[in-house]
Amino acid sequence: MYDHQLYQFINRLLKSETDIAGVDNSFYIRFLANASNIGSLYHELYSGHPKGKEVFGQLIQTIIRGYKDRPAVLKERDDEKSAEEHWFLSNHLAGMSLYVDRFCGNISNLASRLDYFEKLGVNFLHLMPLFASPENESDGGYAVSNFRKIDERFGSLEDLRLVQDIMRKKGMYLMLDIVLNHTSRQHEWAEKARAGDVHYQDYFYFFEDRRLPDEYDLTMPEIFPESAPGNFTYVEACGKWVMTVFHSYQWDLNYTNPNVFVDMLDNIFFYANLGVDLLRIDAPAFIWKQLGTTCQNLPQAHTLLRLIKQCVQVATPGMALLGEVIVAPKEIMKYFGTGHYTAQECDFAYNATQMALQWDALATGDVRVMMAAQHEMLKKPVGTSWITYTRSHDDIGLGYEDYMIEQAYWNAYEHRSFLKNYFSGNYPGSPAKGALFSFNPKTGDARISGTLASLCGLEKALDTGDAGATVLAIRKILMMQAHSFFIGGMPMLFYGDEMGYTNDYSYLEDPGKSYDNRWMHRPVIQWEKLKRLDIKGSPEEQIFSGTRRLLQIRNQMPLLADLGNLTWLTPHNIHVASFIRFNRDKKLYGLFNFSDQKAFVTWYIFKERGFPPRRLFDHWQEQYHEVGEDHEYFILEPYSFFLMEGVDR
DSSP, X not given: OOOHHHHHHHHHHHHHHSOTTTTTHHHHHHHHHHHHHHHHHHHHHHTTSTTHHHHHHHHHXXXXXXXXXXXXXXXXXXXXXXXXXXXXXXXXXXXXXXXHHHHHSSHHHHHTTHHHHHHHTOOEEEEOOOEEOOTTSOGGGTSOSEEEEEOTTTXXXXXXXXXXXXXXXXXXXXXXXXXXXXXXXXXXXXXXXXTTOHHHHTTBOEESSSHHHHHHHTTOOOSBTTTBOSSXXXXXXXXXXXXXXXXXXXXXXXXXXXXXXXXXXXXXXXXXXXXXXXXXXXXXGGSOOOTTSOSSXXXXXXXXXXHHHHHHHHHOTTOEEEEOOOSOHHHHHHTTOOGGGTTSSOSEEEOHHHHHHHHHHHHHXXXXXXXXXXXXXXXXXXXXXXXXXXXXXXXXXXXXXXXXXXTTTOOHHHHHHHHHHHHTTOSTTOOOOOEEESOOTTTOOOEEEOOHHHHTTHHHHHHHTOHHHHHHHHHHHHHHHHHHHHSSSEEEEETTGGGTOOOOGGGGGOTTTTTOGGGGGSOOOOGGGGGGGGSTTOHHHHHHHHHHHHHHHHHTOGGGSSSSOEEEOOOSSTTEEEEEEEOSSOEEEEEEEOSSSOEEEEGGGGTTTSSOOSEEEETTTTEEEEOOOTTSEEEEOTTOEEEEEEEEO
16 A cells, blocks of 8 residues: 655655665665555554654664665675576575584684585585574574674684675575574673663563463463473563573563564674575564464564565565474465465475475385375465475474374374384384484473484494495485475585484583583584595495485476476375476476385376376486386385486377
8 A cells, every 4th residue: 555654754765865866776666666565564563562653764774774784796696686586496506504613613614615515516505503602501503692793613704704705706605594583691682681771671571570471371382391491581680580482591582662673673684784695584483472372473473574574675685584484384384475475474484394204204114194294385385485404403393283194094193102212213123313302291292303314224224334224224315315305495405414424422521512412413523534435335425426416416407496396296105205396398207215115106107197208317327217008117126216307208
């Protein structure tokens, strides 16, 4: 809806502060095009706040300042990305997520490791939290005490700018985290609040007594019931209770206060102007709290994210947004935007459900639960994308819904119990070597820790010297990676997985980490191990070479861009997941055997979608196959997969 006063206000500011007919014309057009959405979203949240109108003026100034502070080289890159239209959907992008200190010591050392990523085929780096965080109260860097200062353990802002400049010249992309939900209790705002400053106490959720916290607790779940039970912490210095959903040292920010939103948006622009291509918004499901609810996935959280997206599109349009939401598929879809804001909220989300379902299929050798969930995942809007992965820094949750399990004729509770026992190595015959994380004795809920290699059986196979088990473990690792690379989205490797790192138990000797077994799958890289990559046939060489080959195949095929072109094939065998990726004149068939036995599918699988090919070329094994008769079988060896392109009709 046209708002004359709003447009006059913005137009007057832009005329006085920018060259609207010259170099800043694109910014001027973007701002006017998005002004109504910015105004309506803001007022949806803050029209009833006594300072709502005043702070709205500050919001407009913050957007203008975010643009004006943007370096010229980044403005040029904005234009290049805009010309590509949805640059982040490209099949040429492949990422890796890593802890800088555990990967290579510090940010400066990262510059000398960029050739390693180029050799592998990775051009998109997610550097895990880098900003100042108290050493023994960091939650892996997600308890930020200063959003604009690199933690001295990693280096400095200048180090980051230098590395980012080298990356940009190499055609590489950068992803960083911003923690919107909370700050460290050692953040400047928290320290002022602790000292009694009422202005900054309103930046958090402070309470005089336990009456309201107790009411909140009636409907709010516990996130870490073992290590951080409860949702509130008593602050002795000011004699009040503060909301701390994650850990006692992480104070939840109060976004019902518009000053909090504007100050955090200013931090978002600071990250954008460092050269961040994709900003990972940590835990956005939690950013709005309301009494009587779970305080998760509330409508206002979506309004906040849409408002952030509109502001970023205006000031720093080359930066995409990733919402880190690990929730049920129906809830994940909402974070891409709905209604008028479809594909206008988060550009990316983690395909966490698919990740967990792959592990389900690997443990059971049965893909029926995975297939039962696909109708939900296919609802993702065109113009948005997934981060696809087999393993991340976090634990593996089993967050898919019971009905998906029941469609495979299994009892949901017993099935989840089996999976937890299987991957923690407590099921008879299981090759996995993981651990349960955040076990809740009240509910039996738990998540799973462990590296990709250890959960696939490589650690146990190497420990016992079992050559056959080692072969199978490597097959599993590459099959799992291939499946995540080719189903649509940007693949994101977790560092160490590309060379088969097994669990790192050194975290047990660190008092700041020993309470959290997720550190077992966050290894300290021993670079001497790189020599193993030159030993033909070593597990490290096989996994690295196989991963590189998969990324090369993906990079060479435009139909693997995430353009909503995935169709799952009718299940012909409960052990085999199969799909088609297609464009106007090409089809790629993916077939994956999740079983430890040979699997058989009829050749009809390649014909059911019309225009069947006569020959197929498997890009993985580089072999041609003649398509057989409908009653004949195509055979898949245990844990094998095929990436088959039809080469003629």
